[in-house]
Amino acid sequence: VFIWLYSGSEFLLTFSSRPFAVCMFRTECQDRHFWLLVKSSFLGSEFRLDAEDSNGVHSLLGQHAVECGYNIVLDSRGDLVLRASYLACHVENQNDAEFRLLVWFINRDSTDEERGYPLLLTCLLQQPWSPREMVCEENYMEVKSIVIPGTNLTLSAQGSEAGLREWRVVFRLPHQETGAMKEETVPVQMAHLLGYHVNTTQSRILLRCAYGSRLSYTVQARRIQITAVKMRCVLRQVSWRLSSSLGKARLEGSHVVWSFPQVFSALVQPPFGNRGVRVGIENHFLSDCLANQRGYQVLERGGTVEIQVPFGAEGGLLKSHVNNNQYSQSYFIDLFYLHQWQDAQWTLTQQRTFRPLYLVQLPRTPVLINNTVPAEGVFSLILGAFPHDVSLVNITVGGHPVAWVEADGLGLKLSHVPFPNGTHGYLLEVPFPHPVVSQKVRIAGKSYRKYTLSVVFSFIISPQAQLYHHTATVESDVQDVVLPSVEARCTQRGVQLLLHYGNIDWQWEVYVGGLRLDWELVELGGYTVSAQVDHLSMEVPLYSPGMTYEVRPGRHHNFPGDGGVLHLQHLPDCVFPVRELLVCLPDGEMVVLIDMSSVVPPVDPKWVTLLDPACGPLFTDGTQALFSFNVDSCGTMKVVSWTCSHLDINKCFKCSYNLIASLEFDCRDPFLIPVGCVHPANGTRTLGIYQPHSLPPLPHASHSRKSRTPRSARARKRPFWIGQSDSLARLALELTGDF
Structure with a gap:
């Protein structure tokens, strides 16, 4: 028991005994065709379609389905699709305006039991017939036309053998050697045997044949392959001309392109008047607005019409593949277009073409969109676009896999991004200071910091569960470098x-x-x-x-x-004001600055000399005297070398002590100021500078020379020492005495 349900132009079926089956079928009335879809999950291990009319049940298989106007395919999703002409065999035709077709879907289920499901498809003609209409289906060509005015042809009932018995069909085709057109006449019954379906309806004459049928021929027009048939009925003065483009789709840049001649010369008697092209997807016409929104274009170039569809555009189906970690995509789109024109013979011709376009396993490297704004301090990346069969499993950053659910807790943001054409991508956001982001500072001209993020996206492709890994590295330069700096101020x-x-x-x-x-x-x-x-x-x-x-x-x-x-x-x-100073230079030069301002009675600095009276001051200003001399001159004396221990353990070296004799301002009553430098016997001499007021007083030692020294001068008998350490200077004084 079954009940027919009507909804708009669709007839759906439910069963009282098996109500679950209704959702497995979809039916529509489309333009000039019945349309039926059976879900792939319901097909079972074996299936078939039969048509039933008053003469019985007929299998819709092989050549019979082609000649009778049935196209049965599995689409890219695996669903079973039936598209049948309103004027197909086994269709109940009422005045070329109302059409009924009873189809049986038969399959074997999991229990190996064969079940049959009847589907009654009923459609009304929504748009009136044009004088001439042609169909280029996937597996056949069809032309149906009214009688040419002035032929006085009376049509017989549909399928009447008596009405067709006397018909003679003349085929015109080019000679293989000369190319000149030749004619071959056969009875209409013979035409049927050759694969040509010739029939009449109440108002139309019909011809249908498969591509590549005998007595058809193929020509090249603007590098496009065309199958053509030219024939006429001798008795009835009716001529048919059929041409269909067999060109395949090609990829140009990011667009799928299909080309066909604007004018099929075999179909046109000049003058030609173009009435435009309409494009549709899966038998449904698209409005100009929707076509533009999806990026579809129809272009005319030098007598050729090009239909361009963006690869992956909405209306088609994308499928993913992975081979040796190379990602590729296949794209399928069920294209449908209507071309209309007029010529000298026909006021309006409509040609409908169904052309499924396949582009198989094209390498399609995913696109990485870098939306990073350096001033915001966050990497923002979108990877896509993927069809529904691709899902993100995890990402790998810093050498560690991170699952989607773990990302948030680790300071990473992962989210799904849908696109208008039905594909999707994935958004990853990572702050610049995150540990997985490497940094490198460039100090050249304007200093900047280069942030680098390396990430591996891991995907799974269904239903085969293939894995695909995509590696991406992005960089961002930010002038956020603050170099080390020094502030300085002078103190006492x-x-x-x-x-x-x-x-x-x-x-x-x-x-x-x-x-x-x-x-x-x-x-x-x-x-x-x-x-x-x-x-x-x-x-x-x-x-x-x-x-x-x-x-x-x-x-x-x-x-x-x-x-x-x-x-x-x-x-x-x-x-810094300097009153007294002793400088020991690395080259053995010594510089001494003494202050005489506190000496009583006052002493003129210009009369002060070294041990050698010839070595006087280089500069005096009334209270100070500046001397500069080499340790090998001006009476400088050297103390014999001795061995001393350095503070570092297990290191020992020899040191020599150089002592400069006292300064005299009066040989009869000398004023003595011992000064000296300590240098290592081996190694590089280093610069030393010393002010005497910061040196602690040294132990008093007896003079080796008796002299009368004023009380005030005795207070000045505090020596200058500079060298490796204060202890060496003290030791040197104890060894040499105060001279």
Whole structure:
């Protein structure tokens, strides 16, 4: 028992005994065709379609289905599709306006039981017939036309053998050698045997044949292959002409392109008047607005019509494939178009063409859309576009796989992005400071930081469960680098420095005057160091290691620092008044500045000399005297070498002691100021600078020379020492005595 349900132009079927089957079928009345779809899940292990009319049940298989106007295919989704002409065999035709077709769907289910499902399709003609209409189906060509005016042809009843028995059909086709058209006449019964279906309806004459039928021929028109048939009925003065383009789709850039001649010369008697082209998908016409929205285009170029469809556009079907981790896609679109024109013989001809277009397994590297805005500090990537059969499994960042559900908790954002054409992509957002993002600082011209994100997207392709991995690397340059910097100010004791770290995550080493700052240098130089969160505070005492000096009017020094590969210069100069000074230069030169302002009675500095009276001051100003001399001159004496132990364990070296004799201003009553420098016997001499007021008093030693010294002068008998350590200077004095 079955009940017919009507909804608009669709007739659906339900069964009282098996109601579940109704959702497995879809039926529609389309333009000039019945349309039936059976879901792939309902097909079973075996299936077939039969048509039933008053003469019985007829199998819709093979050549019979083609000649009778039935096209049965499995579409790209695996569903069974039947498209049948309104004027097909076994169709009940009422006045060429109402059509009924009873179709049986028969299959074997999981229990190997054969079941049959009857489907009654009833359709009304919605648009009147044109004088001539042609159909280029996937597997046959069809033409149906009214009688040419003036022929006085009276049509017989549909399928009447008596009415067709006397017909003679003349085929016209080119000679294989000369190319000239030749004619071959056969009875209509013979035409039937050759695969041509000739019939009449109440108002029309019908011809249908398969592609490649005998007595048809193929021609090339504008590099497009065309199958043509020319024939006429001798007795009835009726002529038929059929042509269909067999061209295949091709890919041009990102578009699927199908071309066909604008005018089929075999079908037209000039003058030709084009009435336009309409395009549809799966037998449904598209409005101009919808076609433009999907990117479909119909172009005319030099007598050729091109229909262009974006690869993957809505209306088609995308399928994914993976081979050796190479991703590819197949695209299928069931294209339908209507071409209309007029010529000298026919006021209107309509040609309907059904052309499924396949592009199989084209390599399609997924597109990575980088929407990163550096100022926002977040990588924003979209990878796509994928059809419904591709799903993201996980991503790999920093060498670690991250599942979708784990991403949020790790500070990564993953989301699904749908696109208007039915495909989709995946959005990944990662902040620049995230540990999976690598950073590299460039210091050239304008300093900037390069952020790099490397990620592997892993997908699964259904239903085969194939895995596909896509690797992507993106970079972003941001001028957010804050370089290390130094602030300096002068104090009475020396120079105070603030070394700001900046925001570069490097292991910096600080050099002071070419000497690497470590705890040994801090202790040796008497530095005061304090480490803060964002800077290092350090005070460098005057005359400590690492200082650089310049002799200028006013006697001041500057302090250039060196921080790694960055030379932090342009620090302010510090000016320190100097009254007394002893400088031991690496080349053995000594510079001595003495202050005579506190001597009683007053002494003119210009009369002060070294042990050698010929070695006088280079400069005097009334209270100070400046001497410069080599340790091998001016009466300088050297103490015999001795062996001493260095503070470092298991290291020992020889040292020599050079002592400069006292300065005299009066040979009869000398005023003695011992000064001296300590240098290592082996190794490079280093610069040393010393002010006597900062040296603790040394133990008193007896003079080797008896002399009468004023009380005030005796207070000045405090020697200058500079060298490797204070202890060496003290030891040298004890060994040599006060002379």
